[in-house]
Amino acid sequence: MVLASILSELVVALVFSVCAVYIARQTILSPLKHVPGPYFAKLTNVYQLAVYYRRRQYPVTRRLHHRYGPAVRVGPNHVSLSDPNLLKKIYDIKGKYVKVIPSILKHLEHKLIIVVQTPRYLAADSISPEGHNIPVPFSTLDERMNSAMWRPIAKYYTLTHLLNFEPHIDNVALTMQHQLEERFCFSQDNGALCNVHTWLTYGNHLQFPTRLFCPLTIRLAAWEVTNMVNFSRMLGFLENGEDIEGSLADAVFAGDTFTYLGHLPRLERLIRSLLGKPIFNGVLQFCLKQIANRRSMGDDYVHSPPDFLDNFLAAHRADPKAFSDDTLLSSLVSNVAAGGDTAGATMTGIVYNTLKHPRVLKCLQDELDAAIPDKGMAVSWKVASNLPYLDAIIQESIRFHPGTSFAFERLVPTEGLLLPDNRFLPAGTVVSMHPWVLNRDPFVFGPDADSFVPERWMQRTHESPEAFAARLAAMKDTVLTFGAGKRRCVGRNLANLEIYKILATLFRGFEFEMPEGGVQPRVLHSIFVRMERFEVRLKVRD
DSSP states (O other): OHHHHHHHHHHHHHHHHHHHHHHHHHTTTSTTTTSOOOTGGGTOTHHHHHHHHTTOHHHHHHHHHHHHOSEEEEETTEEEEOOGGGHHHHTOTTOOSOSOOEEEEEEETTEEEEEEOOOGGGGGOEEOTTSOEEOOTTTOOOHHHHHHHHTTTGGGGSHHHHGGGHHHHHHHHHHHHHHHIIIIISSTTTTOOBOGGGSOOOSSSOOOOSSOOHHHHHHHHHHHHHHHHHHSSOOSHHHHTSOSTTHHHHHHHHHHHHHHHTTOHHHHHHHHHHHTSOTTHHHHHHHHHHHHHHHHTOTTOOOSSOOHHHHHHHHHHHOTTTSOHHHHHHHHHHHHHHHHHHHHHHHHHHHHHHHTOHHHHHHHHHHHHHHOOOTTSOOOHHHHTTOHHHHHHHHHHHHHSOSBOSOEEEEOOTTOEEOTTSOEEOTTOEEEEOHHHHTTOHHHHOTTTTSOOGGGGSOOTTOOHHHHHHHHHHHHHHOOTTOOGGGOOTTHHHHHHHHHHHHHHHHHHEEEEOOTTOOOOEEEESSBEEEESOOBEEEEOO
8 A cells, every 4th residue: 555655656746747847848948938928839739729720820820919029939839920021031932941840859960950740731641542641742841852843844833824724714704603693693582692601511512502602602613713724624513503522521621620630740640540541532532533534545635725634644754753643643632622712712702802892892893894894705814914903902802811821830940040129049940920910910011901902002192103113012022822932822823813804704794782780701710711601692783
């Protein structure tokens, strides 16, 4: 009995000592002790997991910066920054601040060597048919590997090349317009109010209401654009008004899972090993099927214009070593997984913010009426990209309501990071900036940065051309929606192409009415931003 009592006391003392040492190491002994932040966040990444699980990334991160200043410790080794002056340093074009989270720091031959552990980005990796891990371009940590993956196919993401897909996007835009007219304007439910809260029913299928709601149609349209540019065909999302093979449900699940498990990489590895498949397994299997089908048609089978899969297969045949089967698959998975919901979330935000401001909607539709008299035609990129008020609305909404909702994490290099207030962050510290925080900086965007004001992107009365050019450049350089520096989103040109064309077609073709006194929409922050309870009535414009 005495021995058992002594042993239990020793165990308690040992546990207490270990906890005390860990707490001291993370607080008073930490090289980040001078960076303020929530106490619990200094001890564990579970704090960030809880924030993301509640889908409160933006409001919580912003509140923390209001309380603690431009540098906030949000994890044991993670500092959130909000000073726009640091943006170009952290997200530089050379990729010096790499996309990685360290686990061990070692000194070897008087040089700081960073040994990495599986970080949050690896949650986005795929698994090959043979069972080995395939880094996708988004999650690739090695900058040289990332460059090697993109080099053979980078030309296919230039705007000049993407304009070849304009007929595909026209097809999607007109199909969307037709479905809205038939399902919402000309049906027996004409004028009925649709509630977007009934969008998603998790399971093998997403079930949509008969009266198709326009922001949902925008999401479907974005996915159909993704299908057209990658595979030269629509899957039927718009025409059927429902999910096909559970693709959208899988995307929602994968995005949420990536958001949560990215903060606990060991747990992600455990779940992946138990499941025997990656998070984006649905997209992976779909892409494998498309590759197999296309290869069965022979090497001479090419669409006009060639889609991304045609181009990827050609790059593989030209140099199988530089652009391997694994790289082909991972590039296609990146296109599909990131293409649909990113553009869909962005366009939904643009529609919502435009409808909330009737003056803005009227100015936009007056501009569209003057430039596009025929509402039965899809709007060309040449026309849409040269409409100043449409451009201002899109730029403002991309700033005010980004389609993505996670901070872009980078690793402080060997020389460390000196903050503007002379605080020092040592090598190996994870630093990040959040687009929903940085995009509302009052010093760059003005005291009304928390308001939706498209006119901020236009030249002001009595503002000289030189002053306007400088102000415009500063704003564009600060908007972090598509990332920045070497790892900036390569799909931004395609996103802009479809956003300008589809929204110009939509606003030219329909009148919108947001009911007064209705339930306010709710914004959900996952890897992509989703909106629930968004109610609207549609009417075909004369």
